[in-house]
Amino acid sequence: MVKVCIPRALLYYQYYPAWKTFFERLGAEVIISPPTNKTILNLGVSRAVADTCLPVKLFFGHVMSMMGKCDYIFAPAVTSLGNKAYNCSKIIGLPDMTRALIPECPAILGPEINLDKGRYHFYRNIYDLGRYFTSNPFKIKKAVEESWRSNLAYQGKMSSEGLTPVEAIDIMCHGRQEPDSGPAPSLSLAIAVIGHPYVIGDDYLSHRLIHLLESMGVKVLVPEMVPEGTLYDAAKRLVGTPHWSFETDIIGAGEYYMEEGVDGVIDLSVFGCGPDSMMVNFVQHRAKELKIPFLHLSVDEHTSDGGLLTRVEAFLDMIKWREKICV
Numbered sequence: 001m002v003k004v005c006i007p008r009a010l011l012y013y014q015y016y017p018a019w020k021t022f023f024e025r026l027g028a029e030v031i032i033s034p035p036t037n038k039t040i041l042n043l044g045v046s047r048a049v050a051d052t053c054l055p056v057k058l059f060f061g062h063v064m065s066m067m068g069k070c071d072y073i074f075a076p077a078v079t080s081l082g083n084k085a086y087n088c089s090k091i092i093g094l095p096d097m098t099r100a101l102i103p104e105c106p107a108i109l110g111p112e113i114n115l116d117k118g119r120y121h122f123y124r125n126i127y128d129l130g131r132y133f134t135s136n137p138f139k140i141k142k143a144v145e146e147s148w149r150s151n152l153a154y155q156g157k158m159s160s161e162g163l164t165p166v167e168a169i170d171i172m173c174h175g176r177q178e179p180d181s182g183p184a185p186s187l188s189l190a191i192a193v194i195g196h197p198y199v200i201g202d203d204y205l206s207h208r209l210i211h212l213l214e215s216m217g218v219k220v221l222v223p224e225m226v227p228e229g230t231l232y233d234a235a236k237r238l239v240g241t242p243h244w245s246f247e248t249d250i251i252g253a254g255e256y257y258m259e260e261g262v263d264g265v266i267d268l269s270v271f272g273c274g275p276d277s278m279m280v281n282f283v284q285h286r287a288k289e290l291k292i293p294f295l296h297l298s299v300d301e302h303t304s305d306g307g308l309l310t311r312v313e314a315f316l317d318m319i320k321w322r323e324k325i326c327v
Contacts, residue, residue, distance in 0.1 A: 001029045002133060004109070005070035007062035008033045010055055010091060011078060013165045013197035017172050018151035019074060025143035026133035031070055033062040036204035040065050041301065047101045054270045054300055055198050056090045056097070058205065063098055063105055072109050072132070073098070079114035080245065087245045088275055158224040164210060165224055166201050189319060190219045192257035194250050194283065195268040195276075197224065205299065206268060207308045213266075216316060221262065223253035231256055239282055244275050254283035264293040264319050266312075271300040293319050 004023045006012060012032070020030045034040070036058055044061025063073055075095045080086045090097075095110025109132065111125040123144075130140030150172075157168045170176035191213060193200055200206055200222060213220050223231060228248060235242050235252030242248060254265055265287055269276040280296060287294035295315045297308060 001027065002072070003029045003031055003070040004072045004074055005031045005033065005063075005066040005106070006074050007059055007066070008035060009059040009062045009202070010094070010198045011076070013169075013201040015151065016169055017154040018147045020173055021150040022143050022147035023074075023133070025146050026130060026139065028133055031066065033065050036062070036202050038204075041204070045301065049101075051272075053090060053273055054205065055196070056094075057301075058202070059094070060098065060101060063102055067105060070106055072107050073105055074109045077110055077112045078245075079112060080116045081113070082115040083241070084116055085242050085245050085247070155224075155228065159227050162221075162225050164201065164220075164222050165197050168224075188217045189263040189316065190221060191316075192221045192253065192262045192265045193268060194223060194253045194257075194265060196246055196249060196270075197222075199268055199270055199299075205270075207299065207303065207305050209266070209268060209297070209308070209312070212309065212312060216313075218316070221257055223249040226253065226256055234259070238286060244279070246275065247279060250276065250279045251282050255286060258283075258287060258290050258292050262292065263323070264295065264315065266295045266297060266315070268297050268299070271298045293322065 006016065006019055016032070023030050040061035041058060042061070043064040044057035044059065047060045047064070048057045059075075063075075066073065075098055077092050077095050078087050079092050086092070095108050098105065098110075099108055109129060111129045113122065113125070115122055126144055127137065127140055130137075130143060134140060154168055154172060157163055157172065158165065161168075163171070167176075193209065193213070198205075200210065203211070210220050210222075231248040231252035232242065233252075234256040235247050238251055238255045239247070242251070250267065254267070258265060265283065267280050267283060269280060284294055284296065293315065295311065297311065299308070
């Protein structure tokens with residue numbers, strides 16, 4: 001059986017259920033890399049050039065962690081999902097960078113996904129991808145349809161049940177049991193955590209921020225818990241038509257949750273990310289207008305758990321103090 005490896009990084013957190021369904025319906029075995037750890041980070045750093053951002057370094061590390069375990073590495077070049085909103089260049093050029101920096105890696109399946117070029121271009125590239133596994137176009141068509149349904153179910157589960165991408169993937173793809181329905185625990189604060197899903201969802205990269213907040217009695221809200229169309233509308237109200245694909249995860253989610261009256265907003269981004277540095281400013285200024293506490297956390301290879309914990313604890317204490325004197 002042909003084995004396809006999917007690195008547990010970058011767009012994995014958005015599309016893994018759909019990708020898994022597509023390849024399995026074509027008869028392939030899907031393998032994912034292990035959760036990020038220090039070894040994987042070091043592997044990625046050893047291959048990346050100095051100015052490469054941390055999430056891409058981790059991607060390279062995940063690719064290297066799967067050497068010798070599969071026939072193909074799946075690394076699509078997702079340029080645009082429509083509306084003339086484009087991904088960061090690191091995602092657009094991902095397959096080419098991987099081939100150049102890790103020449104000994106297995107063959108890379110890197111179809112271009114650019115809906116701005118029209119449906120024919122999209123389906124042509126998907127059918128070309130499917131032909132690595134079968135010459136039957138009807139089988140490919142069926143795999144595409146089931147993949148799309150899986151993606152809709154994944155997005156619906158997150159927005160309807162209030163799950164993070166990792167929680168939804170664990171339930172849909174890894175056999176984790178649904179959480180027991182019972183009386184909701186008493187949570188003192190509602191905090192929106194905004195940012196890229198591949199930063200928030202990676203426990204190593206985020207220093208387990210979601211778990212940290214939950215252990216402090218915080219109700220955590222992430223962008224994926226809101227329907228994408230709602231986030232798009234919120235971003236459009238604040239800055240007009242988005243030009244970056246991830247504007248909805250930062251600007252849209254920030255605006256939506258602040259309009260809903262959350263107790264505070266935490267932006268988690270990676271040091272040196274150019275698009276983030278522009279987008280975060282919009283949310284920060286809006287939070288100042290609405291008098292909503294805002295914390296910007298920037299992480300890199302050298303960020304310590306202790307430093308992040310101290311900042312988060314101080315932020316939550318400030319919110320509680322603020323609410324107490326306002327009562």
